Amino acid sequence: MSLPLLRVEDLSLTFATDDGFRHVLDRVTFEVHPHEVLGLVGESGSGKTITSLAVMRLLPHSAQVRQGQIWFDGRELLALPEKDMRRLRGSSLAMIFQSPRSALNPLMRIGDQIARAVRTHQRVRGAAARAAAVDLLRHVGVPDAAVRARAYPHQLSGGMAQRALVAIMLACRPRLLIADEPTTGLDVTIQAQIFGLIKDVQAETSATLLLITHDLGVVSEVCQRVAVMYAGQVMEVAPVAELFARACHPYTERLLGSILRVDRSGDLDTTKALSMAGISYETRGCRFANRCPDVMPVCWERRPRPVQVSAGHEVICHKYGGDES
C-alpha cells in the first residue's frame, strides 16, 4: 500500500458557543491515497465541511483544534507557519467551494483570474498567460471561451462559474483537490456535466480528490472509497462497492435505508430509515447512540475502536467488538 497523501489523525475540534463549547469533531481519522477519489459523506451537522476547512487551515476563528494532526505529504499542516501554508494552498492543496460565484473575485474578469493562477503557478507571463487561460476555459467546456473570458462572475450561470473554478484549479495543478458539494444549487443535467468534467480532469492530471457530499448517488458514481461521518465522528470507511453491498455500522445501514431511489418504486418504508430524533454532540461514546436501533449501555460510555471487517473496510461500532483505545 502506498503512503497516504493526506492523513487526518484523531482530529478533535470545538466551537465556542453561548453555552460553552460544542465538540464539532471528535477524533476524526481517515486517509486519502494518491490518485484516488475519496468521498466524505454525511448529512448536515456531520462535520464534513469543517474537516475540509481544517485541512485547508481556513477554519473560522471560533473554531479551536483540541487535538490531532493533519499530515500532508510528510508535513504536519497544523504546525506549519501561515507563510508556508499559503504557499501550499493553490499549488499543492486546492478547494472548490459550494457556491462558485462567491469563490470568484466579482471585480475581475474570469479570464484574468485564471491567467493570474497561470502566472502564479506556471512559468508563463503576459499574453501567453491570457491565451493559456482561454485554452483552459475551452478545455473545461465553456463555449465561446475567448468571449466568456472577458465576462465577470455575475454574468455567468452557476454551471459556467463552476467550470471557471475548475479551470483555475487546472492552472494550479494541485496534488490534492478538495471539492465541497461542488454541484449544490445546480440542475441535475448540469450536475452530470460538472461531475463528468471533474472525473476527466482527475484522470488526466491524476490529482487526488477528496469529495465532500451528502449525495450517496454521487458517491456511488464518482468515488472509489468512502468515509461516512455522523455528528463529528467517522463511523465507517470502505471501498464504495463494499459499503453499498455490506454496510456494517447501524448509522450507515439506516442512511442507506433512507434513500428514495429514482430508478425504482416502493422505497417509502420508514421502518428501515433513520429515526427523526435530532443529532446530539453530547455523549462521550458513540454519538449515534440516541438514534441507534442496536444501542448498548457501553455505547454511551466509550468510543469504540476501529475494527477491520474486511480488506480496507473499517467500522467504528461496539457491535463489532471495538473497545476503547
Place this chain on the structure above:
Amino acid sequence: MSEPILRVENLVKHFREGPHTIHAVNGISFEIHPGEAVGLVGESGCGKSTTARCIMQLEKPTAGRILFRGQDLASLTPNGLRSQRRHFQMVFQDAEESLNPRLNVRRTLREPLQLHGLYRGEEQLQQAAERVNLEPEHLDRYRHQLSGGQKQRVGVARAIMTQPPLVVLDEPTSSLDMSLRIHMIAMLRRLQRELDMAYLFISHDLSTVRHLCDRVLVMYLGRIVEMGRTEQVFSAPRHVYTRALLSAIPIPDPSVRRERIVLQGETPSPRWIKPGCGLQDRCPLVADECTRPMPFYALGGGHWAACRLAKPESAERALGVAGSM
C-alpha cells in the same frame, strides 16, 4: 371519471424585464382529479413555480384560465376569492420565510381557522399538531425554536387546517436532509389519504415525485413535454428531455450501470422562444421536424409526449435508457 377539481387551460404567463419579455409559461393545460397526487417536475427556470403561483392567484395569468371545481378563479371578486381560499392552500419552499417569527405555532395554526370561521377550540390545534408528528408542547414554540424539519411540518399543518381538497406544495423537501425527506414524503402520502386531498407537488427532485405522486407532468422551458402515470413516465420515458433528466440522476448503487443521455449546454434564455421543441438546441437526437410545432403523441393509458420519437411510426422509439431505467 370524476369531475376534475382543478383544470388549467392554456395557461400563459409572461413577465416584463426591462425591454425584454420573459416567457415563463407558454400555454400549458392539465387537470387534477380529487384525491390525486400530481407531480410537476423540471429544472430551474422551467416555469413550474410560476404555474403554482398562477394557480394560487398570486400572479395574474397573461392568458388562459384556471378553473377550480369548474369555476374560473379570475372571475371571482376579492371577497369571493378569499372565501374560496380555504379550499386550495399552498405549502411554500422556504419554511423559515413563510412562518411569522412573532407567532407561536398555536397562533399560526389557529389563524386559518379563525379567518374562515372554523375555529372550535384547542383540540383542533392539538389534533393538527399530532397529524404532522409534532408534540403538544411544540404549539408554544416560536419559529426560531423549531428545527428545519419541524418548521416544514408546521407549514404543512397550517396549509391543511381547513381540510382543503387541493394543496399546492412548492419544493417542500428541497432543504431537508435525506433522512428527513423520506419521513416527510411518507407523512404527505398518509395525510393525502387520510384527508382525501389532491396534491400538486412541484419539485426538481424526481426521486420524491416517484414515491409520492400518482401522475407526473414534466416541464421544460415553459411547456409540458411529457405527462402520464408515474410508473409509465419513470419506467418508459419517451421525451428525450425526460430520458436525459432521469439518466442524469446518480443512482446510489454501484452495481447499476446506465447509459446516460447527455444534453449539450444549458437551458436557453426564456427571453426568446423558438417555435418547435424547446430542447432543439440541446437534444442529441434533434431532426428537422423538431423546429416546427410539436404535437402531443398519445402512448396509451394517459401517457403523452411531445417528441418526434414518441410518434407511433418512429423507429428510434425504443432507443436509449428506456429499457434500463
